[in-house]
Amino acid sequence: HVGSKLDDGVGYDLSASTFSPDGRVFQVEYAMKAVENSSTAIGIRCKDGVVFGVEKLILSKLYEQGSNKRIFNVDRHVGMAVAGLLADARSLSEVAREEASNFRSNYGHNIPLKYLSERVAMYVHAYTLYSAVRPFGCSFILGSYDQDDGPQLYMVDPSGISFGYWGCAIGKAKQAAKTEIEKLQMKDMTCRELVKEVAKIIYIVHDEVKDKAFELELSWVGEVTNGKHELVPKDIRVEAEKYAKVCTTTTSLLHGISVTWVQNNSTFKVFFPHFMVTN
Amino acid sequence: MDPSGLKLNFWENGPKPGQFYSFPGSSLTPGCGPIKHTLNPMVTGTSVLGVKFTGGVIIAADMLGSYGSLARFRNISRLMKVNDSTILGASGDYADYQYMKQIIEQMVIDEELLGDGHSYSPKAIHSWLTRVMYNRRSKMNPLWNTVVIGGFYNDERWLEFSNLAVCLGLFSVRLFFVSMQPLMREVVENKVEITKDEARALIERCLKVLYYRDARSYNRHEIAIVTKEGVEIVGPMSCETNWEIAHMVSGFE
Numbered sequence: 001h002v003g004s005k006l007d008d009g010v011g012y013d014l015s016a017s018t019f020s021p022d023g024r025v026f027q028v029e030y031a032m033k034a035v036e037n038s039s040t041a042i043g044i045r046c047k048d049g050v051v052f053g054v055e056k057l058i059l060s061k062l063y064e065q066g067s068n069k070r071i072f073n074v075d076r077h078v079g080m081a082v083a084g085l086l087a088d089a090r091s092l093s094e095v096a097r098e099e100a101s102n103f104r105s106n107y108g109h110n111i112p113l114k115y116l117s118e119r120v121a122m123y124v125h126a127y128t129l130y131s132a133v134r135p136f137g138c139s140f141i142l143g144s145y146d147q148d149d150g151p152q153l154y155m156v157d158p159s160g161i162s163f164g165y166w167g168c169a170i171g172k173a174k175q176a177a178k179t180e181i182e183k184l185q186m187k188d189m190t191c192r193e194l195v196k197e198v199a200k201i202i203y204i205v206h207d208e209v210k211d212k213a214f215e216l217e218l219s220w221v222g223e224v225t226n227g228k229h230e231l232v233p234k235d236i237r238v239e240a241e242k243y244a245k246v247c248t249t250t251t252s253l254l255h256g257i258s259v260t261w262v263q264n265n266s267t268f269k270v271f272f273p274h275f276m277v278t279n
Numbered sequence: 280m281d282p283s284g285l286k287l288n289f290w291e292n293g294p295k296p297g298q299f300y301s302f303p304g305s306s307l308t309p310g311c312g313p314i315k316h317t318l319n320p321m322v323t324g325t326s327v328l329g330v331k332f333t334g335g336v337i338i339a340a341d342m343l344g345s346y347g348s349l350a351r352f353r354n355i356s357r358l359m360k361v362n363d364s365t366i367l368g369a370s371g372d373y374a375d376y377q378y379m380k381q382i383i384e385q386m387v388i389d390e391e392l393l394g395d396g397h398s399y400s401p402k403a404i405h406s407w408l409t410r411v412m413y414n415r416r417s418k419m420n421p422l423w424n425t426v427v428i429g430g431f432y433n434d435e436r437w438l439e440f441s442n443l444a445v446c447l448g449l450f451s452v453r454l455f456f457v458s459m460q461p462l463m464r465e466v467v468e469n470k471v472e473i474t475k476d477e478a479r480a481l482i483e484r485c486l487k488v489l490y491y492r493d494a495r496s497y498n499r500h501e502i503a504i505v506t507k508e509g510v511e512i513v514g515p516m517s518c519e520t521n522w523e524i525a526h527m528v529s530g531f532e
Contacts, residue, residue: 073391
């Protein structure tokens with residue numbers, strides 16, 4: 001990397017406790033690169049809840065369906081979708097769970113997401129200060145719904161920054177996903193409408209050429225679930241995926257792409273545009 | 280002693296201002312700080328009743344927290360839903376029950392978070408609670424409660440109790456106030472199963488008699504029913520009581 005090495009070849013990027021001459025901490029930036037290598041996860045807040053969608057790439061046909069979950073429950077009313085090094089993310093989800101549990105033990109009620117994300121972000125930030133440890137190689141999106149604050153969505157990245165969002169995306173296709181999210185009027189949508197849109201966005205940003213099979217992990221929390229974070233029920237998920245597939249094939253037909261891949265348990269069927277795709 | 284020779288010990292062997300004074304009659308190590316063991320219960324709950332019926336279990340408890348002989352807190356719940364297959368009722372020290380409730384609630388949340396479809400069975404909760412209570416007792420710092428745990432898990436009914444003296448019960452009818460045994464035996468004995476309505480009627484009759492006879496009871500109670508469909512906590516309710524004969528009882532006025 002230009003600028004990360006001194007003349008004698010010793011770098012500024014060897015530890016998180018070193019700044020480079022142009023004021024960057026390279027280790028933290030490299031951690032963010034690790035996130036960008038992972039598949040996409042998005043979270044969108046609507047007027048009565050939050051919906052998460054994760055493009056979970058299936059690396060082997062031998063994996064059980066539903067294994068290697070990328071969406072965690074942090075507390076009854078809080079969910080967390082992750083991108084990046086999954087092991088780092090799992091350890092952070094335990095940290096988040098402990099924070100939520102301690103808050104309830106001290107204050108007697110559910111932790112507001114603002115405090116939870118602040119505390120987990122502080123924890124992540126602590127690992128960017130010392131050379132003895134490496135920063136966490138994962139970003140995550142936290143979403144919750146409670147009576148007082150309504151739906152809330154926060155994102156934390158490896159540098160330890162956290163912001164509140166109406167919609168955000170992390171992972172390899174985050175730019176494309178962000179563009180799609182910006183087209184939505186999420187403040188006026190309900191969770192049920194949003195689930196379909198989230199599924200559609202994941203299908204749109206999924207790159208069929210580079211990555212093959214993927215599983216769509218969808219979860220939500222909001223009025224529709226009575227404030228409990230849970231995976232979207234199977235029938236609603238199937239309906240959302242159907243809608244997503246129809247939208248993406250329509251889009252590629254409109255763009256004049258002559259080959260459409262339809263995935264059905266890793267067997268591939270090829271359709272030409274003058275056939276209607278029904279599934 | 281003051282240098283000028285004035286006698287400043289106004290009393291010998293009495294409480295020294297600022298120092299911890301252990302009152303005569305208290306047993307353990309005096310003068311080493313506040314007592315950290317529950318030696319006496321403070322606010323207490325009275326009996327908890329439990330009965331198995333076809334398809335489930337009922338547990339009932341009144342809503343009184345007594346402060347000695349004072350009926351101090353008259354609307355407290357002594358029943359809790361642990362999860363969809365288990366209910367728990369506690370008698371004895373209410374603060375210890377509140378502590379236990381907080382711990383159990385967080386345990387249940389932590390398990391739900393894993394999202395693997397498993398939940399604690401009534402047997403598991405009973406086993407865990409018994410171990411906890413035994414350990415605390417062995418440290419001379421008991422949880423001063425008798426706890427009744429009822430549940431319906433995998434099509435099996437469960438009703439057991441656990442307390443600071445740790446008895447693992449063997450009967451199918453769990454109760455704390457032994458005077459209820461004849462009433463309950465009358466209905467349950469010689470029958471393999473009783474129906475839900477019979478069980479509910481039995482419980483309400485026992486609660487009424489307890490109100491008449493137990494000097495630390497109150498006429499407001501809750502009932503928790505657990506079946507395959509889940510847990511239902513009904514209440515607060517009261518019994519119809521008839522005190523007509525009261526004036527005939529000598530010394531009752």
